[in-house]
Amino acid sequence: MRSWVSLFIVGLVVALASCSVQRGLAVEYQDASAQILVADQSLRVAFNSSLDAEQSGANVSALLVRLSDAGSILRRAEAALVAGNYSDALNLAETCKSLADGVRTDASALKSDAVASAGNWWMTVALSVASSVVFVVALFFVWGRFKRRYLKRLLRSRPEVTG
Amino acid sequence: MWSLNNWKTVFAAVGLIGVLVFCLPSVSLFVRDPAGERFSELYVLGPTHMAEGYPFNVSDGSNYLVYLGVGNHLGNSAFYEVQVKLRNSEDPLPNSTSAVASSLPVLYTYRVFLGDGQVWEDGLSFSLHVGFLGNMSGVVGATFNGVSVDVGKFAAWDSVNNGYFYELFMELWLMNTTYNAFSFDSRFVGFWLNVTAVS
Numbered sequence: 201m202r203s204w205v206s207l208f209i210v211g212l213v214v215a216l217a218s219c220s221v222q223r224g225l226a227v228e229y230q231d232a233s234a235q236i237l238v239a240d241q242s243l244r245v246a247f248n249s250s251l252d253a254e255q256s257g258a259n260v261s262a263l264l265v266r267l268s269d270a271g272s273i274l275r276r277a278e279a280a281l282v283a284g285n286y287s288d289a290l291n292l293a294e295t296c297k298s299l300a301d302g303v304r305t306d307a308s309a310l311k312s313d314a315v316a317s318a319g320n321w322w323m324t325v326a327l328s329v330a331s332s333v334v335f336v337v338a339l340f341f342v343w344g345r346f347k348r349r350y351l352k353r354l355l356r357s358r359p360e361v362t363g
Numbered sequence: 364m365w366s367l368n369n370w371k372t373v374f375a376a377v378g379l380i381g382v383l384v385f386c387l388p389s390v391s392l393f394v395r396d397p398a399g400e401r402f403s404e405l406y407v408l409g410p411t412h413m414a415e416g417y418p419f420n421v422s423d424g425s426n427y428l429v430y431l432g433v434g435n436h437l438g439n440s441a442f443y444e445v446q447v448k449l450r451n452s453e454d455p456l457p458n459s460t461s462a463v464a465s466s467l468p469v470l471y472t473y474r475v476f477l478g479d480g481q482v483w484e485d486g487l488s489f490s491l492h493v494g495f496l497g498n499m500s501g502v503v504g505a506t507f508n509g510v511s512v513d514v515g516k517f518a519a520w521d522s523v524n525n526g527y528f529y530e531l532f533m534e535l536w537l538m539n540t541t542y543n544a545f546s547f548d549s550r551f552v553g554f555w556l557n558v559t560a561v562s
Binding site for chain 1: 378389512
């Protein structure tokens with residue numbers, strides 16, 4: 201009778217332990233897959249920010265390289281999830297998210313710079329107009345002097361009778 | 364000797380050219396190059412980076428290599444997904460005309476970020492895990508770039524062409540920033556595979 205009770209207790213402990221491990225794995229899977237979704241969303245937001253910056257006139261080629269790196273890391277996270285390496289998947293997804301967030305921040309800064317420098321367009325126009333006016337005035341001055349010298353030379357020249 | 368009128372013409376021309384040169388920076392702020400045709404490209408090349416030598420007779424567990432490429436000619440940066448799918452001859456292809464993608468499950472995905480005018484190319488190494496029963500074959504699983512996935516796709520023996528045929532194809536999806544979602548870009552490429560028990 202005592203041996204049956206012992207066997208029952210051992211069986212119960214093993215079943216509880218197995219349930220606990222399975223539940224732990226399920227929780228790890230859920231955490232990792234949720235983090236992958238979050239990272240994927242961060243990647244999209246980061247791309248939208250860099251596109252905004254580009255449309256404001258910023259050069260975003262360096263940001264695209266960083267986004268590609270983040271995309272590769274996300275792909276590795278997804279592979280780790282499929283392979284059952286949940287902690288790796290979670291870590292990689294977090295790395296991807298942090299890279300994407302960094303790109304988003306830098307894209308916002310680049311956009312601000314681009315907007316600020318685009319606001320200086322009137323300076324370019326003013327410089328163009330001013331330099332054109334100075335050039336035309338200078339050319340009129342040179343033309344006036346040239347004309348006087350030309351006419352002087354014409355008046356000084358004497359007609360010669362030949363034959 | 365040139366007449367005064369000739370010199371006047373020369374001075375006027377110099378003045379005009381000078382004004383144009385000084386105005387060039389301002390003009391470039393407002394005038395943009397005319398945009399050409401905007402499109403994306405998707406291609407698949409064989410193992411020698413040429414449009415030849417694509418894998419055809421594939422056996423269980425053997426590795427094969429092709430190269431995928433995407434080109435961005437949209438006039439701005441783009442975020443693409445290349446989705447790899449497998450179909451048998453009964454499954455419908457994506458519809459390029461109505462921009463409807465295949466409803467088959469995605470087996471592998473590439474995420475690609477490209478600036479305008481840039482081209483991306485990467486290898487796709489794959490192997491299929493196949494089984495046979497009677498006149499049926501089944502691709503139970505596959506490995507893409509070292510990542511194993513379940514497939515569960517079956518094909519009957521094709522007595523006309525003598526083989527079990529599957530098509531590995533790739534769809535190009537483009538991020539639509541308005542909806543923050545990918546949409547099928549009406550482009551896909553693929554190649555047929557004849558699965559065999561041994562190579």
